[in-house]
């Protein structure tokens with residue numbers, strides 16, 4: 001296992017973090033065994049959250065670390081439900097009880113955006129004040145955030161100077177936070193990333209992805225992880241692991257001293273740029289064609305087609321399409337009113353492309 005200094009926190013973390021959101025919760029003994037094996041294999045960072053697995057994740061993590069608390073760096077998250085510091089504190093106490101521990105190493109303001117930061121977090125008697133008190137009391141050791149917002153707002157949150165580490169989405173299909181990650185690093189924050197295999201999308205077999213570098217990799221998941229580990233600004237990548245096979249394979253990849261050589265990085269960079277260009281020729285995702293009067297999420301349908309056409313991710317594309325179908329946003333809902341086409345700056349024949357999407361993914 002490789003280890004990294006986690007920003008300026010003085011903590012050394014394993015490159016691979018155990019995301020505890022996909023544990024086999026219906027088989028608690030198995031889940032505990034899996035977490036313990038992860039620790040045995042050198043993982044020292046476990047990440048959970050108050051509501052993962054219907055609230056069971058923290059309990060399972062608590063059981064797994066019993067008797068070896070000092071070996072583990074514990075991360076969990078507080079959902080910011082309102083601007084009340086007192087309520088925030090109650091949720092902290094709940095997590096401490098479920099984890100059966102006296103302290104949390106990295107305590108996250110969960111899934112924040114700029115609006116939440118300004119209106120609910122950094123306010124009088126709010127969560128940030130309460131977090132500082134909890135830190136003084138030794139209940140938490142570092143104040144962190146996880147984030148879902150625009151790259152511009154990520155920079156603003158980093159610039160508040162109120163956080164020591166952050167957790168953001170990053171993978172080879174979604175590089176929107178790449179600049180923010182480098183910026184955070186330059187400001188001394190520890191950087192953890194979630195979704196290194198694109199929430200499972202990159203876990204499905206794809207020859208195109210697995211062979212992005214000349215020597216090829218065993219799987220698309222390996223390629224995806226090596227891509228994330230090769231970014232010098234990423235300290236730790238969290239993977240939500242659900243079985244021993246996945247755990248051992250991820251540990252193997254996280255143990256590579258050089259996830260990608262300089263030459264491989266350059267080749268990969270060029271190919272990804274080219275793929276991005278191809279994807280944007282098709283649809284940039286600008287959303288100018290929206291809203292569709294019949295509810296079709298046009299760019300989301302085309303994103304799935306890109307997964308198929310450009311990255312060869314058939315399973316991910318089909319799953320994505322089915323999800324849109326459940327939400328009544330799929331291409332097959334198009335009634336060919338042609339309202340959208342005139343609004344597309346790329347002059348995409350949207351109706352025709354939606355028909356194509358239905359043909360391949362429905």
Ligand code: SF4
Pocket residue numbers: 291292293294295296298333334335336337338339340341350351354
């Ligand atoms: S043509 Fe189809 S996708 Fe475009 S606005 Fe009309 S119904 Fe929506």
Ligand code: SF4
Pocket residue numbers: 282283284285286287288289290298299302343344345346347348350
């Ligand atoms: S306007 Fe065109 S490029 Fe923009 S999201 Fe719609 S289809 Fe894609």
